[in-house]
Amino acid sequence: MSNKNRFKVAMSGLWPKTLKNRLFIILGFNVLIPLTMVILISYKSVYPLLDQRIRTGIQNNLNLYQMSLENTLANINNVSQILAYDGRIGKKLSQFLDEKDLYKKTQINNDIQQDLTIISSTNPTLGLFFYYFEDQKKILYQNYTVNPVFSLEKLPRLVELNGITYYGPHLTNRQYSNVQVLSVARKIVMPDQNNVYVYLETGYKLWDKINQTGHGESMNEYRLILDQENRVTFSENTNDFPIGSILRDSPAGKLKEAKGYYVFETASNQGWKAVYLISKAAYHKEVIRWIEQLVIILIISILLCSLFALGIWRMVYVPLRKVNQDMRLVEKSDFDTPLSQFSIVEFDTMMRHFDTMRDRVKELLEENALKEQRRADFEVEKLLYQINPHFIHNTLDTIQWLARLKGQEDIDTVATSLNKLLYYNLGKKGPQSTIAEELEALKDYLTLQKIRYDFEFIVHIEAPEELQNCLVPRFILQPLVENSLYHGNFDKDGLIEVAVEPDGREYIIIRIRDNGRGMTPETIARLLEKQSEEQNRIGLGIGVYYVKRVFDTGYNGQADFSISSTIGEGTCITLRIPRTHAMKKGESL
Template sequence: MKENVKSFLYDYLTLKKRIFIIFLCSTLIPFICIVLISYYAIYSILTNKIQSGIQSNLKQVELSLESTISNLNHVSQQLAFAGSVGKKLDQMLSLPASQSFERSQMISELKDELSLVTFTNPNIGLTLYYFQNDHTYDLENSGVKENFSPEKLPLLAEYSGISYYGPHLSNNQFDNNFVLSARRKVDLPLRDDVYVYIETGFHLTQNILNNDQFGGTNFHVFLDNNGRIAFSELPDTFVKDTIFPSFSNEKTFGTYNEFYWFRQASNQGWSIVSVIPKADYNREMNQWFVQILLFSLLFLGMSLLMAWLLWKMVYLPLNGFNREIKLMAQNRVQTVTVRTKIPEFDFLLHQFRQMREQIWNLFAEVEQKEKRRVDLEVEKLLYQINPHFLMNTLDTVHWLAVMNGQNEIDRLVSSLNKLLHYNLGKLGQASTIYEEIEALKQYLILQQIRYDFKFDVQMNVDEEVWNMPVPRFILQPLVENSLYHGLSDDGYIKVDVSLTNAILISIHDNGSGMSEETIHNLLHNPETENKKVGMGIGLNYVKRMLESQYGDQADLSIKSVIGKGTTILVSLPIMEVKSRHD
């Protein structure tokens, strides 16, 4: 998966595309973050504003309706309880039909009383007495529509012996507005089916419902004490005489289909619900969103334009680089120096031209060195003739010594011949511990003959390391160093080669030892010790060889005590030794 992503980025995302993507991300991401933060902030502000406005308006409507219902209750009390109107109504109903004159005179007096009551309450409309058993009415203060029946009206609330209806169309034949009405039983000694019926005044209820400060389409739904829909301005969605969706006394806000609704409960238990289409509810927010979208498109266009200008600014210098590279490949030089008018790119072009000159100079130098290398190869072949001639001559001396019985000379020449054969090999080539030990033995034979004294050399080598690769010619210089630093006739040299996590080589002698200054010069300042014949050169070679072959993984250290001896410790990692060719 990761490889596929890398391949896609390499094959398809050119520099132009990457510049566009990076520039768009660097400009659009902060802008999008600001837009999102602004959107949620504005959304919260507008939502709180709209909801607060709707709830405030709904509260005002509820208070107005409560005031209206309270007024209906007050007027119904005047017309229903014992008093001048009640006494006259009782007297009128007790008169026999034969006393028509007295009856009509009393009806006229009752109408005057009713007119006085309605006059002092301008918010009261149709008023009459309703006889439930006969389904008749009397003493109405205005014309009544046919088929008048309070039982068919939508019941809003009922308590304390009074029933409230509405909103519903007025039963006044001269009024087609929505009204609220109340029906209260009149306590008469002769009849118990008499009720006073009162409606709100002309346009009162309609004015209350239309007192909307939201600014959009707003519908109203009235609920009775049990959540039943008594009146609905959206009868298709909120069906009359059904329970309001998700009704709960604690829930005052919700959504249903494509509407938001807000409920305000009255002190009497009935509720008024304001229903708003979601489109109107979100209209102001959508307007703000459209403005932000237009601004975003403008900002995107400006970002694309800036990205294109940035690309052009990079594209022209890249073309200049491309021409320079093509001319370099053709071994040509551009006659006219092109400038990009961008300091950084002009500096890079200048650096590139200097690099091109240096490369051409290096090509010429390599060509000369190649010619010199051929000459050195011929010279090297000539120099190789002398060592082979020397070895062949020593071999002849060896056989002459054998023929004449010169065993000491035979032993000397054989050891020298073997040692030369080993040491004349390429110094950088890998050898083994076994080969190093064998060459060291030949060297010690020569040294014992040369110094004409016997010294003890002890060699302890683990079998596991015999065939492990090591650099050629590292043991002999270390042992030679022990011989040069005060080894006496009764001296000894102990060579230990062991295997742990690395190849450990230890060369210990019981010579005169060395000072710390001498050790420091041998390891870090070999020129000082080189002034002494034969001292420091071989050790310096071993140190350089280990650094070349192993880097920091090998370690060479010297420990010495004056008068007691010296120990040289070498630690080699177990690895393949690099071969250094001449």
């Protein structure tokens, strides 16, 4: 088996056998293929846009967060500059520390307190602030009560620039408070004083506002602040990113990932970084929602396709079922029940053609039944003419011996010829015989006819030796010669010619010609019809109709039988028979 045939066999095994399943598959492909292509094209074009929009939104949010932190730290830095040594209050502090006169010292202290009050009232974002003498662990001019365990070393240092140390978000050092703040420690250089700092914190309300720039923990989104060494100084997710841990960089060109989160970061011009963490599920949430919508559309389309296929199937199935019922009626030979009618043009047209075909089948069946009846009649009629051949032979033998005993030579000749003729015509040798046997029987027949008729006629027979062994149907020459004798109406010497001659290599032609009075076309037509009483009186009652039937049933259209006649000139019957043709098996004459 070729590969092409194997492929066809494999495909035929996969392809459904029922129209319903094929309809579902075809409509399914017609819907799913375009829809799948639309989904793929949409995914290729929309997904990058969604991804870019998500990244842009996160990055803008992170930039806003970073700017808020920078502005807050800048405000604190500005205030710390006023409180530093080179500022107005810082100089007064230096005078306060150096002054020995108690009265003047009190006066300077009051001035400092008044200035600090003004600064505090004019900077609402400012929280706790004070001067810190690290060596002496002494605190001056604090606006709120300071936590006794205060220590700069314990604070999460963010970056140190130009003597200013920025600290990341941490719990305030204000006693009895636990809010998150940002802080700055500026080192002050004073005569005779070392390690003096002015310490300032943001107001907690400002930090809460900054902390609300993102979605918060409910969305699995967190913020980190890293120092210059990528060390975490502030974390909203201390479980995965504890304070002091290092956040490593990812390869360039890829979306940075860490512990199941996508990492977005932006660097401050001061060197620290603001980091935004978002879980992968939260990051892809919008894309997943969009994909879910596409899947829902796909499922709805499949359901609609199935409903359409079911509707179309029902539209086709009901007419097909009725057509099948009508065909079963024809199968049961019911040709009279009215056919079903539909409101579909295609089915109505088909039923009209089916009705025409049904009428034609009915006609053919009736015609075939008539032919079978005629065939049965013909067989019965043939049997009637073969009544007890043994009785006839025995009777003729008896007549023949009686004639010989009494010296009646004419009767002996007639009985002998008739016995031989009947033996040939009523014999059991099969439906075929040779041309030689057919001619021999014809001669016996002519011997009897010369005694019967009271006029003289001559029979001239010509048959080449090479054709005498060709097979022909039994008993075809006698009826034709008998027709010449009966319809010839010879006035004087009659002539009947029987000629056998070749027609190429495959056919032979047999002609029976007479010089009688001829026949009219009507007479010829009657001869070729079913036997009439007049024909039954001719010879053995079989006649030309028998020969015509033999040709029709035995040669399947490969033999020709024709009669031509002219009034006053005679008649010619021509037979054209296949030379090597054998009749059908079991065919009887």
